[in-house]
Amino acid sequence: MLAAKVAAPLPEGHWPRQTDVGTMHSGHTIRTYEGYLIESRLAADLESRGQRVIWLRPEEHELKQASLARMLASVDHHPPISGLSGKSTVVVQLAVGAKPGPTSGLAAGCEIVLASILDGTGPDEGAFARLPADRSAAGAAAEQLGSSLPAKALDRLVAVASGRAALIDSVLRVSRGPSARSAMLAIERAHDVQSLIAATTAGLLENADPVRLDALALAARLGYAHDRLSALRAAVDAAEREPWWQPLAGGWQRLHYLWGKALLFLPAAMTASRRDRLIRLVGELEAEGAHAEAIELCARTGAWDTAAEVLIDCLDIVLGERTDAVRRWLDRFPPTILARHPALSRLRTELALEPPRGSQLPQEAWVALHESCVALTEMRLDTARTHARRAGQLGRQTGEAAVHGYAKQLVRLTHEVGRIKAPHKGMDQFLRAVEFAARLDSAAYRNMPTGSIQVPARASNGDSREGPPAPRRAEPARPVRHPAVADVRPSDASDLVAYLFGDFRLILDDQKVTSWSGVLGKSLLKYLMIQRPKPVTRGKLLAAFWPGVPLASAKNRLHVALHGLRTDLRQVSSKPVVVHNRDAYTINPELTVWLDVEEFTRLMAAGTMLARTGGRDDAIRALQAACSLYQGDLIEDTPFAEWFVPERDRLATTYLDLLAQLARLHFDDGRYPACVDTCRRLLARDPCWEQAHRLVMRSYLRLDKPHRALAQFELCKRQLQANLGMTPDPKTISLYESIRAHRVV
Known part of the structure; x- marks a missing residue:
């Protein structure tokens, strides 16, 4: 599952509070029209209650209890944060137009359901709120965001957007930078929501390069x-x-x-x-x-x-885990694709539902209409047209005049949208088609059986609570791990835990440090951690952070930064973290420290050693554990500091070497899908690594997929030409020719 589906909005408070979170209870549903609710503001309000906020965004096909349980179980459980109650608020944000239903309580905390619809598309519109923003609220937000819109343009924006705070907020963010002129022109041209979005989008992308558009x-x-x-x-x-x-x-x-x-x-x-x-x-x-x-x-x-x-x-x-999703995908595959993949065709036959009979034909007509609406909103015009025509045929057969009429309008819309080439007019027309399709889809839902939304209790194993448990296959005995392959999680005895890969996170005495008085103190701490256990002299710090600054001024800035850092850390723990001795600074050697960078290096060394000594399984486990720690390049949230670039580059190269070594071990062990997966991760970072391309080609050949091996060679050739202006290595060409000639490789 994509991690973004369980990522909460970053909390912001530029706008006034839109909902009374103090009165919300478990099972509360917030029903709004799309574009009015500012989710970042809601996130800030919910955090103010002193509970951790967990955000789930299931698709419509993920609204079953088992799917929601998997999403909930996948949330990264950080250590308890100081000041929070230990309970959680789970926000289930439904896809636009999805129907809210009853919820079940969580073991500790409460759940809130967010449901939204487009204007004029709900069967029970009276239950939905608009939460309009007035001119004064928009003016205050514009001031806080640093928008350069004049008062007249802001008045028109509020009117054209019909008070949709989220839409107004989006345009205000454009108007505070180099695109301010484009935003003002779009506001002048717009006469309603659709034309505002279309004009703004077309203006911003008018001179965009093809890479960005792709x-x-x-x-x-x-x-x-x-x-x-x-x-x-x-x-x-x-x-x-x-x-x-x-x-x-x-x-x-x-x-x-x-x-x-x-x-x-x-x-x-x-x-x-x-x-x-x-x-x-x-x-x-x-x-x-x-x-x-x-x-x-x-x-x-x-x-x-x-x-x-x-x-x-x-x-x-x-x-x-997702049998329903697999059935849905197989139903959408064109017959020509299923013919080329007999295994999927057989699976589709096995999973197919009973064919509809007599009285079920009206139901099938509404289902076809629903599929047409969904395809249209995703700009899959040919698919939308096909489903609409089928819905029309079924409507005629069963006397469903409404379905027949709706289907004709959908076919007409797909043709109209497909004919328009101008971006501004095309986007405007398409947005109106989306709204129309949403209204039709709402009508279709009223003629289709619907399920309910259930938020499961937190389950550590992610198992479904629906019905009897499925029979499980016998699991092989767990292998005994080599002592060098330890658990990568920090020990409970660690005084200080720091994650330097990706965004920086610091946990001190089991409490996450979230408040920083300045950037410099935090950067100094990162620098000392990277240099650990070596002490860093004052002169080296001054040269790294304040090159060219007079000595007295640089020393003063260092003292101010260190004072701010120590103040920030004392809010969490009284233990000294940064100590000074003999004109040098270091992380307190008396603390028990766990750093993901150090653990990564240890596991990489252990895996390499085990691979050389024949412990292949333990080597794979060690290298996989090291991979799991590499959550991004070294301190990605400090991109412009020059002092860590050499170390970042070194660790990034080490990570690529690790992936290459792990892929080779998988291949030698006959784990060809795992080998392909690992090589893909490597090639995503370095698309010109030819050894990885060759390993993917060999793996596909072992998996009896020579066509994919040949396609991999073509990808390799294009990447080398586009990035380096080179042709493939003779070894790669020889492997390609052997595969084409059906020779054993």
Whole structure:
């Protein structure tokens, strides 16, 4: 599952409070129209209650208890945070238009359901609130955000957006940077919500380069992005200045619903560059364990062959947990794709439901109408047209005049949207089509059986609580681990725990340090941790942080930074962390310290040693444990500090070597799918690593997939040409020719 689905919005307080969180009880449902509720403000209000906030965003097919249980169990459980009660508030944010239902209480804490619909699309619209923002609230937010909009433009923005606070907030963020002029022009041209979003989006992307447009087109179909997904990095390079992104915890970005729909109108032709980017993104998603999201992405982009191959590769993983999702994917595969993959065709037959009979035909007509609406909102126009025509045929057969009429309108809409080429007009028309489809989908839901939403109690093993447990296969005896392969989690006896890979996190005496008075003190602490256990002289610190600054001034800045750092740490623990001795600074040697960087290095060395001495299983476990610690490059939240660049580069190279070694061990052990998965993670960071390309080709050959081996060679050739202007190594070419000639390799 994609980690972004359980990442909470970053809390912000630029807007007035929109909901009374003090009166919310377990099972409370917030019903709003899309674009009014500012989720970052709600997150801040919920955190103010003194409870940890957990945010779940299930898709419609993930609303069963078992799926929600897996999402809840996947949340990273950090140590208790000082000041919090130990209870949790779980927010279940439904997809736009999904129906809220009854909830079940959590063991400790409460759950809140967020449900939203588009204007005019709900069967019980009276239950939904608009929460409009007035001019004074928008003015205060604009001032806090640093927006340069003049008063007249702000008045018009509030009016055009009909008080939708989230939409206004998005445009205000654009208007505070170099795109302010583009935002003002869009506001002047707009006359309603759809035209505002279309004009703003078209203006911002008018001169965008093809690489960025390709990345945004894929991100629009995934719904999320992160800069560690290299295929989408170009889409989030300027996320803070773009209206469509919502920042989440862990560095994730989420597309706001209506903005994301506008981005779907970007050219969807599968060019060679976009195909390469899609394949790279699919590999990165699989490396994240997001197999379902990878398949769904392929389906939404029309890459059905790739979707089929990914599904076959991960069938053992998803079939037991997501049988309904697998059935849904198989129903969507074109017949030509199923014909090319007999294994999927047989599986579809095994999982197929009983064919509809007489009285069920009306029900089938409404289902086809629903599928057409969903496809239209995802800009899959051909699929939407096919389902609409089928719904119309069934409507005629059964006398369902409403279905027949709706289907004709959907077919007409797909043709209209497909004919428009101008971005501004096309996005505007498409957004109106999305709203119309949502209204039809609501009508379809009223004629279809619906399930309920249940939030399960927290289950450590993620098991479903529905019905009798499925029979389990006998598990092999757990192998005895080599002493060098220890648990990578920090010991309970650790006084100080620090995570330096990815975003910096510090836990002192079992309490997370969240309050920092300044950036410099925090950076000094990171520097000392990286240098540990060596003491760092004052002169070295001054040269690293204040080069060229007069000595007296630099010393004063160092003392101020250290004083602020010690003050921050004393709020959590009285134990001294940074100590000074003989004109040098170091982390207190009397503390029991656990650093992910040190543990990574230890496990890497242990795995290498075990591989050399023949302990292959223990070597694989050690290297996999080291991989799990590498959550991103060294202190990614301090990107512009020059003092750690050599160490960051060294560790990044070590990580690539680790992946290469682990992939080779998997291959030698006959674990070919694991080898392919590991190589994909390596190639996502270095797409020109030819040894990894060759290992993937050999693995596919062992898996009886020579076509994928040949496709890997083509990808290798394109990456080398695009990035280095080179052709493949003779070894790679020889392997390719051997595979084509069906020779044993």
